[in-house]
Amino acid sequence: MDDLDALEAQSIFILREAYRRVRPLGMLWSIGKDSTALLWLARKAFVGQIPFPVSLLDTGMEFPEVYAFRDTLIREWKLDYQNALCPPESTVDQTLPPAGRAAARKTEGLKLLVARERWRGVILGIRRDEQATRAKDRIFSPRAADGTWNFADQPPEFWDYYQTGVPDGAHLRIHPLLHWTEIDIWRYTRRENIPFCSLYLARDGKRYRSLGEKNITTPIVSAAATIDAIIDELASTSAPERAGRAMDHESEDAFERLRAGGYM
Amino acid sequence: MRTFPVVFTGHVDHGKSTLVSRLLLDTGYFPDGKLTELERAAQRRGVPLEISFLLDSFQVERDQAITIDATRIWFCTAARRYAVIDAPGHREFVRHMVSGAADALAAVVVVDAAEGLGEQTRRHALLLPLVGVTRAIVAVNKMDTVGFSAARYAAVKAELEALFVQTGLTLAATVPTVARDGDNVARPSTRMPWYGGPSLLEALELLDGSQARGGPVRFAVHDVYRRDEERILVGNVGAGRIQAGATLTFAPSRDRARVKRIVRFPASDEPAVAGEAIGMTLDHPIFVGPGDVASEIGTPPQIAAAVKATVFWLDRVPLAIGEHLRMRCGTRDVTVVLDAISGAIDIETFEERPTAALARNDIAQVTLRGLGPLVVDLHPAPLARFALYRGDAVGGGGIVRTVVARSDAPEGSAVNDSSLPPRVTALDRMRRYGHRGLVVWLTGGTAGDAPALAAHVEAALFFAGAVTAVVVAEERAAGGARLAADADDGAAARRCAAAAAALADAGCIAIVVAPGATRADLAYARDLVPGAFIDVRLRARLAADADGVDDGTDMSPAERESAADVVIDDDPARSTRELLALIRAAAAPR
Numbered sequence: 001m002d003d004l005d006a007l008e009a010q011s012i013f014i015l016r017e018a019y020r021r022v023r024p025l026g027m028l029w030s031i032g033k034d035s036t037a038l039l040w041l042a043r044k045a046f047v048g049q050i051p052f053p054v055s056l057l058d059t060g061m062e063f064p065e066v067y068a069f070r071d072t073l074i075r076e077w078k079l080d081y082q083n084a085l086c087p088p089e090s091t092v093d094q095t096l097p098p099a100g101r102a103a104a105r106k107t108e109g110l111k112l113l114v115a116r117e118r119w120r121g122v123i124l125g126i127r128r129d130e131q132a133t134r135a136k137d138r139i140f141s142p143r144a145a146d147g148t149w150n151f152a153d154q155p156p157e158f159w160d161y162y163q164t165g166v167p168d169g170a171h172l173r174i175h176p177l178l179h180w181t182e183i184d185i186w187r188y189t190r191r192e193n194i195p196f197c198s199l200y201l202a203r204d205g206k207r208y209r210s211l212g213e214k215n216i217t218t219p220i221v222s223a224a225a226t227i228d229a230i231i232d233e234l235a236s237t238s239a240p241e242r243a244g245r246a247m248d249h250e251s252e253d254a255f256e257r258l259r260a261g262g263y264m
Numbered sequence: 265m266r267t268f269p270v271v272f273t274g275h276v277d278h279g280k281s282t283l284v285s286r287l288l289l290d291t292g293y294f295p296d297g298k299l300t301e302l303e304r305a306a307q308r309r310g311v312p313l314e315i316s317f318l319l320d321s322f323q324v325e326r327d328q329a330i331t332i333d334a335t336r337i338w339f340c341t342a343a344r345r346y347a348v349i350d351a352p353g354h355r356e357f358v359r360h361m362v363s364g365a366a367d368a369l370a371a372v373v374v375v376d377a378a379e380g381l382g383e384q385t386r387r388h389a390l391l392l393p394l395v396g397v398t399r400a401i402v403a404v405n406k407m408d409t410v411g412f413s414a415a416r417y418a419a420v421k422a423e424l425e426a427l428f429v430q431t432g433l434t435l436a437a438t439v440p441t442v443a444r445d446g447d448n449v450a451r452p453s454t455r456m457p458w459y460g461g462p463s464l465l466e467a468l469e470l471l472d473g474s475q476a477r478g479g480p481v482r483f484a485v486h487d488v489y490r491r492d493e494e495r496i497l498v499g500n501v502g503a504g505r506i507q508a509g510a511t512l513t514f515a516p517s518r519d520r521a522r523v524k525r526i527v528r529f530p531a532s533d534e535p536a537v538a539g540e541a542i543g544m545t546l547d548h549p550i551f552v553g554p555g556d557v558a559s560e561i562g563t564p565p566q567i568a569a570a571v572k573a574t575v576f577w578l579d580r581v582p583l584a585i586g587e588h589l590r591m592r593c594g595t596r597d598v599t600v601v602l603d604a605i606s607g608a609i610d611i612e613t614f615e616e617r618p619t620a621a622l623a624r625n626d627i628a629q630v631t632l633r634g635l636g637p638l639v640v641d642l643h644p645a646p647l648a649r650f651a652l653y654r655g656d657a658v659g660g661g662g663i664v665r666t667v668v669a670r671s672d673a674p675e676g677s678a679v680n681d682s683s684l685p686p687r688v689t690a691l692d693r694m695r696r697y698g699h700r701g702l703v704v705w706l707t708g709g710t711a712g713d714a715p716a717l718a719a720h721v722e723a724a725l726f727f728a729g730a731v732t733a734v735v736v737a738e739e740r741a742a743g744g745a746r747l748a749a750d751a752d753d754g755a756a757a758r759r760c761a762a763a764a765a766a767l768a769d770a771g772c773i774a775i776v777v778a779p780g781a782t783r784a785d786l787a788y789a790r791d792l793v794p795g796a797f798i799d800v801r802l803r804a805r806l807a808a809d810a811d812g813v814d815d816g817t818d819m820s821p822a823e824r825e826s827a828a829d830v831v832i833d834d835d836p837a838r839s840t841r842e843l844l845a846l847i848r849a850a851a852a853p854r
Binding site: 001002003005006008009012013016017019020043044045046047048049128129135138154155156157158159161162163164165166179181238 | 267293347360362365366367395486487491496500527529540541578592649650655656657658661
């Protein structure tokens with residue numbers, strides 16, 4: 001087993017553990033590289049048939065290429081896809097900066113989705129290396145009934161043992177990719193030949209390293225027009241992955257507050 | 265590139281987070297913009313920049329300059345990639361330390377040169393080998409505060425060597441450091457010319473990074489999926505190789521079957537290797553479910569009624585002798601009783617002190633008795649590692665040291681031991697057995713139905729861990745204590761009542777099948793066990809049968825029904841379930 005095999009085996013265990021012990025269960029698919037790799041892992045875990053629905057928290061503001069890629073994969077992979085429309089921007093706190101408003105819409109959209117589907121578990125493709133508060137999260141991470149995260153009192157997790165029960169009304173965020181890094185995702189995507197949205201590849205000297213809403217996500221300067229070139233680029237860069245995501249940078253603890261309030 | 269996970273531990277304020285941050289800084293890890301972001305944050309608070317702010321990502325952590333939860337961060341050298349796990353040192357956060365350390369291949373233990381060993385240093389030195397980390401590098405930090413004294417360094421080093429010998433941790437290297445300034449972290453120090461050893465980073469690079477998964481074949485069945493009429497057993501190969509055609513034995517049933525096919529998506533029939541997540545189908549249907557463990561013939565895991573284990577307890581509410589917990593070992597969940605605590609380990613002396621309960625953060629040698637069969641290997645095999653759940657919450661964990669076939673008496677306790685309580689109370693029995701003693705008086709039904717139902721229900725209770733007995737008043741009934749009816753009317757029913765009451769007093773769930781009991785017999789039986797008696801009447805399927813099974817009673821079937829506590833229909837599909845639910849409710853601890 002090489003390092004990607006080990007990562008894959010652990011993620012499959014987590015997916016199967018979630019399905020065995022947490023029902024009803026759903027999965028968020030942002031159509032980005034991470035959650036698409038996660039979908040592929042779920043197909044492996046459940047021998048080709050993902051036994052729960054997958055949802056996009058749809059703000060209507062994704063890039064057209066993202067929607068097109070989504071539709072292709074739903075068809076080809078025969079996904080049980082449920083679009084989850086986020087509440088309109090007019091319903092969220094208007095004093096928030098633009099990126100904060102988008103995050104607030106998704107946070108609300110997720111709350112509504114979890115409440116509507118009565119999910120006790122939501123599988124998400126976040127990783128520890130993306131952002132410092134994500135680095136401290138758990139693989140099975142409980143959220144209170146209002147979606148909030150009590151990061152100062154997290155359950156123990158050791159070996160392959162997780163706390164999989166939650167009180168009624170509360171839910172678990174389940175993070176099978178928590179231990180992966182950005183470059184792991186790309187190396188795995190290349191090895192397994194997993195499809196990904198073309199926006200990640202450079203066009204006219206720019207590419208998207210992280211995909212968010214089109215009004216609040218900026219591309220990076222890059223000549224990486226192939227997946228090999230992306231991997232080479234990541235091996236040498238020291239710029240953070242989410243530098244192009246405005247929502248993280250509007251204040252020092254912007255992302256911590258987003259996450260404590262229920263953001264992914 | 266293989267990742268080498270390493271956990272940084274140490275007593276609070278000995279400088280762990282600073283050391284990690286310095287390591288990252290000096291290996292060029294810092295992302296662009298991170299330093300200026302932190303400088304700005306420090307300015308706003310009017311405090312000097314602490315490089316540990318890099319890891320202490322929560323606002324509250326930076327405000328209080330403490331680490332709340334284990335974090336994980338990656339850096340690369342030419343040789344390999346490191347996953348650094350930075351675990352909090354505060355006493356109340358040991359569970360986060362355990363959460364972080366369980367993944368690590370080695371530890372870096374940070375010790376303040378001036379303060380020497382702290383309580384957490386000792387606790388971590390004890391915990392690390394328990395969670396599977398056997399090697400540690402020690403950074404004797406803040407050497408500037410002791411004037412870079414070689415003598416002070418040697419004294420702290422000697423203390424650590426003695427500690428590690430006691431806990432079974434291998435001391436891979438000791439390095440004198442000043443994390444804040446970078447001395448001997450990733451580059452050598454000019455301020456300690458007396459030290460000729462490696463820097464911390466060099467010492468890390470010298471550690472062997474292979475993750476051997478040796479040992480005989482283990483496959484813990486995680487779940488069973490149905491695909492196209494096939495039952496696919498899924499799980500991760502714990503050790504060994506498995507290929508199509510291999511004969512596997514499943515514990516605890518000891519049933520055997522051959523692997524028909526290794527199932528993967530996309531399909532591939534390569535042999536499965538240790539660590540891999542796979543599926544498999546078997547050549548013939550045997551009953552196998554989640555929690556069973558497959559092995560090769562001749563090298564099975566242990567199937568135990570009870571185990572002696574070293575446990576760490578993490579929950580705020582103490583764990584008392586007699587408490588029921590759920591033990592998850594591999595993928596198997598079994599209810600266990602904490603039968604005995606042979607000693608909780610004193611952190612100062614490492615001596616074992618007797619105790620009746622484990623407090624949060626205690627580490628102790630205990631006996632756990634399963635209410636069903638436990639399937640385990642012995643430490644240090646992976647299948648020796650378990651978690652203990654109290655309700656839904658992870659309360660603690662541990663490792664299996666030895667297995668015990670029977671665990672009725674805690675080892676070392678003697679009949680005249682003055683530390684034992686003077687007698688065993690009903691509460692003691694309830695705590696151990698997980699239920700109250702109870703008499704279930706079962707009559708009625710079509711001939712032969714009541715004894716069969718009693719046997720079924722007893723089996724369901726027994727194999728779920730209950731202590732049970734069936735008392736039957738008729739010669740022809742199979743199993744249980746047979747008390748022959750004789751000429752003396754009512755004597756058989758009353759003897760049954762007395763036997764059942766004695767069993768119930770001993771904590772047992774006794775099911776009595778005694779047709780022919782009179783109204784007076786029933787009153788007598790009920791009075792023997794106040795509050796622990798249920799009279800259950802099976803309504804006959806055919807009215808014509810009703811009289812035949814109740815010779816000798818002084819009540820008509822209708823009167824018998826109205827006298828009973830509960831009447832259930834004699835319907836084979838439902839009666840077992842209904843009676844079980846009834847008994848479980850009545851016997852539930854309260």
